[in-house]
Amino acid sequence: xxxxxxxxxxxxxxxxxxxxxxxxxxxxxxxxxxxxxxxxxxxxxxxxxxxxxxxxxxxxxxxxxxxxxxxxxxxxxxxxxxxxxxxxxxxxxxxxxxxxxxxxxxxxxxxxxxxxxxxxxxxxxxxxxxxxxxxxxxxxxxxxxxxxxxxxxxxxxxxxxxxxxxxxxxxxxxxxxxxxxxxxxxxxxxxxxxxxxxxxxxxxxxxxxxxxxxxxxxxxxxxxxxxxxxxxxxxxxxxxxxxxxxxxxxxxxxxxxxxxxxxxxxxxxxxxxxxxxxxxxxxxxxxxxxxxxxxxxxxxxxxxxxxxxxxxxxxxxxxxxxxxxxxxxxxxxxxxxxxxxxxxxxxxxxxxxxxxxxxxxxxxxxxxxxxxxxxxxxxxxxxxxxxxxxxxxxxxxxxxxxxxxxxxxxxxxxxxxxxxxxxxxxxxxxxxxxxxxxxxxxxxxxxxxxxxxxxxxxxxxxxxxxxxxxxxxxxxxxxxxxxxxxxxxxxxxxxxxxxxxxxxxxxxxxxxxxxxxxxxxxxxxxxxxxxxxxxxxxxxxxxxxxxxxxxxxxxxxxxxxxxxxxxxxxxxxxxxxxxxxxxxxxxxxxxxxxxxxxxxxxxxxxxxxxxxxxxxxxxxxxxxxxxxxxxxxxxxxxxxxxxxxxxxxxxxxxxxxxxxxxxxxxxxxxxxxxxxxxxxxxxxxxxxxxxxxxxxxxxxxxxxxxxxxxxxxxxxxxxxxxxxxxxxxxxxxxxxxxxxxxxxxxxxxxxxxxxxxxxxxxxxxxxxxxxxxxxxxxxxxxxxxxxxxxxxxxx
Numbered sequence: 001x002x003x004x005x006x007x008x009x010x011x012x013x014x015x016x017x018x019x020x021x022x023x024x025x026x027x028x029x030x031x032x033x034x035x036x037x038x039x040x041x042x043x044x045x046x047x048x049x050x051x052x053x054x055x056x057x058x059x060x061x062x063x064x065x066x067x068x069x070x071x072x073x074x075x076x077x078x079x080x081x082x083x084x085x086x087x088x089x090x091x092x093x094x095x096x097x098x099x100x101x102x103x104x105x106x107x108x109x110x111x112x113x114x115x116x117x118x119x120x121x122x123x124x125x126x127x128x129x130x131x132x133x134x135x136x137x138x139x140x141x142x143x144x145x146x147x148x149x150x151x152x153x154x155x156x157x158x159x160x161x162x163x164x165x166x167x168x169x170x171x172x173x174x175x176x177x178x179x180x181x182x183x184x185x186x187x188x189x190x191x192x193x194x195x196x197x198x199x200x201x202x203x204x205x206x207x208x209x210x211x212x213x214x215x216x217x218x219x220x221x222x223x224x225x226x227x228x229x230x231x232x233x234x235x236x237x238x239x240x241x242x243x244x245x246x247x248x249x250x251x252x253x254x255x256x257x258x259x260x261x262x263x264x265x266x267x268x269x270x271x272x273x274x275x276x277x278x279x280x281x282x283x284x285x286x287x288x289x290x291x292x293x294x295x296x297x298x299x300x301x302x303x304x305x306x307x308x309x310x311x312x313x314x315x316x317x318x319x320x321x322x323x324x325x326x327x328x329x330x331x332x333x334x335x336x337x338x339x340x341x342x343x344x345x346x347x348x349x350x351x352x353x354x355x356x357x358x359x360x361x362x363x364x365x366x367x368x369x370x371x372x373x374x375x376x377x378x379x380x381x382x383x384x385x386x387x388x389x390x391x392x393x394x395x396x397x398x399x400x401x402x403x404x405x406x407x408x409x410x411x412x413x414x415x416x417x418x419x420x421x422x423x424x425x426x427x428x429x430x431x432x433x434x435x436x437x438x439x440x441x442x443x444x445x446x447x448x449x450x451x452x453x454x455x456x457x458x459x460x461x462x463x464x465x466x467x468x469x470x471x472x473x474x475x476x477x478x479x480x481x482x483x484x485x486x487x488x489x490x491x492x493x494x495x496x497x498x499x500x501x502x503x504x505x506x507x508x509x510x511x512x513x514x515x516x517x518x519x520x521x522x523x524x525x526x527x528x529x530x531x532x533x534x535x536x537x538x539x540x541x542x543x544x545x546x547x548x549x550x551x552x553x554x555x556x557x558x559x560x561x562x563x564x565x566x567x568x569x570x571x572x573x574x575x576x577x578x579x580x581x582x583x584x585x586x587x588x589x590x591x592x593x594x595x596x597x598x599x600x601x602x603x604x605x606x607x608x609x610x611x612x613x614x615x616x617x618x619x620x621x622x623x624x625x626x627x628x629x630x631x632x633x634x635x636x637x638x639x640x641x642x643x644x645x646x647x648x649x650x651x652x653x654x655x656x657x658x659x660x661x662x663x664x665x666x667x668x669x670x671x672x673x674x675x676x677x678x679x680x681x682x683x684x685x686x687x688x689x690x691x692x693x694x695x696x697x698x699x700x701x702x703x704x705x706x707x708x709x710x711x712x713x714x715x716x717x718x719x720x721x722x723x724x725x726x727x728x729x730x731x732x733x734x735x736x737x738x739x740x741x742x743x744x745x746x747x748x749x750x751x752x753x754x755x756x757x758x759x760x761x762x763x764x765x766x767x768x769x770x771x772x773x774x775x776x777x778x779x780x781x782x783x784x785x786x787x788x789x790x791x792x793x794x795x
Contacts, residue, residue: 001029001030001031001093001094001095001096001097001110001111002031002032002033002034002089002090002093002095002096002097003024003029003031003032003033003034003096003097003098003099004033004034004036004079004080004083004096004097004098004099005017005020005033005035005036005098005099005100005101005103006035006036006038006075006076006079006080006100006101007035007036007037007038007101008037008038008039008043008060008062008072008075009037009038009039009040009043009044009047009049009060010043011049011256011257011258011259011260011261012254012255012256012257013101014048014049014052014260014261015254015257015259015260015299015303016101016102016251017035017049017052017053017101018052018260018299018302018303018306019104019298019299019302019303020053020099020101020103020104020105021033021052021053021302022298022301022302022305022306023103023104023105023106023298023302024105025378025380026105026298026301026378027105027106027107027108028107028108028374028377028378028647028651029097029105029108029109030108030110031093031095031097032054032089033053033054034053034054034055034056034083034087034089035052035053035054035055035056036055036056036058036075036076036079036080036082036083037050037055037056037057037058038058038059038060038061038062038072038075038078038079039057039058039059039060040059040060040062043060044057048261049260052260052306056079056082056083056086056087058075058078058079058082058083059082060075061074061075061078062074062075064173067177069176069177071176071194071197071198073172073195073197073198074169074172074173074176074197074198076198077165077168077169077172077198077201077202077205078169080098080161080165080168081165081166081168081169084161084162084165090158093158094157094158095110095111095116095155095156095157095158096154096155096156096157096158096161097109097153097154097155098153098154098155098156099153099235100152100153100237100239102237102238102239102251103153103220103235103236103237103238104235104236104238104294104295104298104299105234105235106232106233106234106235106236106294107232107234108234108651109153109155109219109234109235110155110654111155111157112654112655113654114155114214114216114219115214116155116156116157116214117157117214118157118159118160119157119160119210119211120211120212120213120214121154121155121156121157121160121206121211121213121214122154122155122156122213122214122215122216122219123148123150123151123152123153123154123155123213123214123215123216124150124151124152124153124215124216124217124219124220125149125150125215125216125217126149126150126151126152126199127149128149128188129149129150129151129187129188129196129199129200129203130149130186130187130188131147131181131186131187131188131200131203132144132147132148132149132203133147134186135181135186136175136178136181136186136187136200137203137204137207139178139181140171140174140175140178140200140204141171141204141207141208142208143207143208143210144207146206146207146210146211146212147203147204147206147207148203148206148207148212148213148215149203149215150202150203150206150213150215151199151202151203152220152235152237153219153220153235154202156211160209160211163209164205164206164209164211165205167204167205167206167208167209168201168202168205168206169201169205170201170205171200171201171202171204171205171208172197172198172200172201172202172205173201174201174204175194175197175200175201175204176194176197176198176201179194182194187200218231218233219233219234219235220233220234220235220236220237221233221235221236221237221291222236222237222238222239222240222242223236223238223240223242223249223291223292223295224240224241224242224243224288224292225288226284226285226287226288227284227287227288227291229284233291236291236294236295238251238295239251242292242295243292244270244271244279244289244292244293245271245279247268247270247271249267249268249270249292249295249296254267259303260303260306263307263310263312263313264307264312264313264315264316265303266300266303266304267296267299267300267303269296269300269320270292270293270296270297271293272293272323273290273293273294274632276289276290276293297324297327300324301324301327304321304324304325322633323632323633325581325633326581326632326633326636326637327636350382350460350462351444351445351461351462352382352383352442352443352444352445353381353382353383353443353444353445353446353447353460353461354383354384354385354386354441354443354445354446354447355376355381355383355384355385355386355446355447355448355449356385356386356388356432356435356446356447356448356449357369357372357385357386357387357388357448357449357450357451357453358387358388358390358427358428358431358432358450358451359387359388359389359390359451360389360390360391360395360412360414360424360427361389361390361391361392361395361396361399361401361412362395363605363606363607363608363609363610364603364604364605365451366401366404366607366608366609366610367603367606367608367609367616367645367649368451368452368600369387369401369404369405369451370404370608370609370648370649370652371454371644371645371648371649372405372449372451372453372454372455373385373404373405373648374644374647374648374651374652375453375454375455375456375644375648376455378455379455379456379457379458379583380457380458381447381455381458381459382458382460383443384406384443385405385406386405386406386407386408386435386439387404387405387406387407387408388407388408388410388427388428388431388432388434388435389407389408389409389410389431390410390411390412390413390414390424390427390430390431391409391410391411391412392411392412395412396409400609400610401609401610404609404652408431408434408435408438408439410427410430410431410434410435411434412427413426413427413430414426414427416523419527421526421527423526423544423547423548425522425545425547425548426519426522426523426526426547426548428548429515429518429519429522429548429551429552429555430519432448432511432515432518433515433516433518433519436511436512436515441508443508444507444508445460445461445466445505445506445507445508446504446505446506446507446508446511447459447503447504447505448503448504448505449503449584450502450586450588452586452587452588452600453503453570453584453585453586453587454584454585454587454641454644454645455583455584456581456582456583456584456585457581457583458583459503459505459569459583459584461505461507464505464564464566464569465564465566466505466506466507466564467507468507468509468510469507469510469561469562470561470562470563470564471500471504471505471506471507471510471556471561471562471563471564472503472504472505472506472563472564472566472569473498473500473501473502473503473504473505473563473564473565473566473569474500474501474502474503474565474566474567474569474570475499475500475565475567476499476500476501476502476549477499478499478538479499479500479501479537479538479546479549479550479553480499480536480537480538481531481536481537481538481550481553482494482497482498482499482553483497484536485531485536486525486528486531486536486537486550487554487557489528489531490521490524490525490528490550490554491521491554491557491558492557492558493557493558493560494557496556496557496560496562497553497554497556497557498553498556498557498562498563498565499553500552500553500563500565501549501552501553502569502570502584502586503569503570503583503584504552506561510559510561513559513561514555514556514559514561517554517555517556517558517559518551518552518555518556519551519555520551520555521550521551521552521554521555521558522547522548522550522551522552522555523551524551524554525544525547525550525551525554526544526547526548526551529544532544537550568580568582568583569582569583569584570582570583570584570585570586571584571585571586571637572585572586572587572588572589572591573585573587573591573598573637573638573641574589574590574591574592574634574638575634576634582637585637585641587600587641587642588600591638591641592638593619593620593635593638593639594620596617596619596620598616598617598619598638598641598642603616608649609649609652612653612656612658612659613653613658614649614653615646615649615650616642616645616646616649617642618642618646619638619639619642619643620639
């Protein structure tokens with residue numbers, strides 16, 4: 001995929017660019033992004049914003065080179081045509097997403113999620129393009145019946161774009177020259193001045209080449225509008241003025257605003273999200289208010305990050321600034337600009353980096369892997385990443401998660417091959433030693449993480465101060481064994497013992513020297529049961545569980561490797577609010593927000609990655625729980641941690657081809673319609689099989705062998721007229737409320753008076769015929785749990 005957006009060389013588009021780039025990174029939109037920058041030579045000579053985004057320079061057509069007509073909107077199709085002809089990126093992509101600069105990406109827009117196909121692009125509905133229905137279309141296209149009223153965003157296959165783009169440009173010129181038909185009653189343009197000629201150029205050009213769109217009504221929203229119930233907008237277009245109570249935002253009021261270049265200046269702060277409850281009692285209208293607030297907060301987040309990267313002094317602290325800082329989950333990656341090298345400063349040369357993390361062949365580590373990999377992609381962390389996967393031969397034979405990350409497989413040492421001691425933590429140093437011995441790498445520095453971590457920004461030696469002989473790590477002050485008899489027994493240099501752990505970053509030469517000691521000292525401490533007690537080790541369990549941590553510290557002391565302790569590199573969710581923005585969240589300990597909590601250990605046995613639509617328990621709404629900025633900031637970090645994990649799981653399920661729940665509902669509705677007036681069971685079964693084949697085909701499930709088992713039982717499920725409720729997570733009393741359900745809905749089936757609910761119980765052994773009661777939207781549902789035939793995980 002590749003994302004394009006078109007701008008010109010002025011400050012108006014510069015602040016929009018900063019906002020777009022921040023939202024692109026924050027949203028996790030896949031692929032690269034390019035700013036199509038239309039400038040005259042005179043503008044380019046004095047332009048200050050070349051560094052703001054990866055850019056493709058395009059000659060300006062604001063003033064038409066032939067007609068002299070002043071119409072800047074024509075730069076959009078002209079720039080796309082230029083990019084197709086002159087950019088190497090255009091030769092290697094399959095799908096292109098075309099946006100406007102005044103948009104905020106909230107969630108990824110992908111062809112597999114939105115249903116785009118070759119020959120069938122996706123775009124937003126623009127119902128006011130009435131020219132598709134009148135003489136305007138008949139004049140400007142040979143196929144007026146194919147004219148679609150669309151715009152906003154365009155998701156199109158590259159081959160379609162190559163055929164279509166020249167006509168987009170030429171039809172824009174045609175409509176722009178047709179002044180006789182500019183009037184509002186023909187075009188729908190309230191100004192009647194031909195300003196939307198480019199939009200008609202798009203629709204008429206698409207009709208000319210036979211492209212018909214999947215018209216999307218819910219993906220994009222204008223701030224100030226109320227979103228449709230049960231739909232989450234993925235894109236905000238702030239092209240129109242909007243307000244929340246007395247606060248207003250209008251992009252045109254900032255047409256000449258140099259806010260990008262004025263240190264620490266932000267847009268006027270909107271109301272806090274927590275105030276929305278008082279402003280609007282209706283939940284859906286309140287969602288509209290929250291989107292308006294989110295839009296400008298995202299722009300201000302982007303400006304805050306941009307000013308910091310530009311070397312601006314620290315801004316004066318305020319409640320709003322604290323709120324913004326804690327809303328920034330990631331730091332923008334350095335951008336590679338696609339502009340002439342003569343216009344750029346020489347790039348600073350940095351050493352190469354590689355990231356490692358250690359896991360085992362279990363469901364428990366698989367969902368952690370999905371989370372870490374998602375955060376790695378969003379963080380801008382340089383270099384590659386490798387999962388060190390410790391497995392027995394038997395486990396590896398049955399393992400289903402090889403596709404989750406770039407992987408180096410290591411023989412498991414959970415059960416020590418010599419002593420028979422069960423200690424899975426030893427796999428970490430053993431796996432690193434194995435990787436060093438079997439893999440060639442050109443990385444100069446190695447970053448070592450745990451699987452239960454999320455990256456919120458990059459970790460680099462040039463920023464945190466690592467160098468040869470000096471590693472960087474987080475302080476682990478509870479390792480009291482560095483100060484007592486434990487260190488004196490297990491290292492010749494107890495005075496060199498550093499209490500560190502969590503995140504590790506060191507030169508690879510130091511790691512090559514350290515790794516054998518790390519493993520050996522772990523074995524030593526693990527076998528020294530006489531000194532496992534809490535008063536010696538600091539281990540609250542007194543069972544030697546942190547032997548690997550001491551193995552690291554004692555091994556480093558043996559080779560006199562010293563550490564730079566950076567308390568600003570890592571944070572445990574639930575800790576007091578920091579004065580810094582941590583680069584790593586380590587969710588190794590239980591944390592709470594109000595009555596809600598998250599403890600990774602409670603999710604040790606659940607298969608979160610191979611069962612569609614499995615999620616961790618949704619955290620509470622951070623927007624309304626807490627009014628004090630510091631309290632809100634602390635809990636926002638905890639809430640953001642689990643939201644990021646669920647976001648990672650959601651994207652993983654989409655990539656695996658899981659069928660969206662709404663597709664089942666649409667399928668059932670179609671089945672109900674076909675069943676009207678039908679009585680023969682054979683016809684019923686035939687209809688269901690046909691529809692099952694249709695939905696499987698639509699989702700292209702047959703392309704992935706891993707999903708064959710998921711489709712094999714669909715006929716059987718539909719024959720039972722089951723209601724798909726989604727992945728309901730079990731608890732002690734099996735009572736559920738509507739707010740507990742994620743992207744789910746209950747609906748009735750015409751062929752059955754009692755719906756069947758598919759459930760995946762968690763943390764509870766459910767016995768056959770167990771009576772249950774479920775509460776949804778105030779309605780009581782009673783029944784018994786029965787295992788689904790052929791699947792003992794679903795009830």
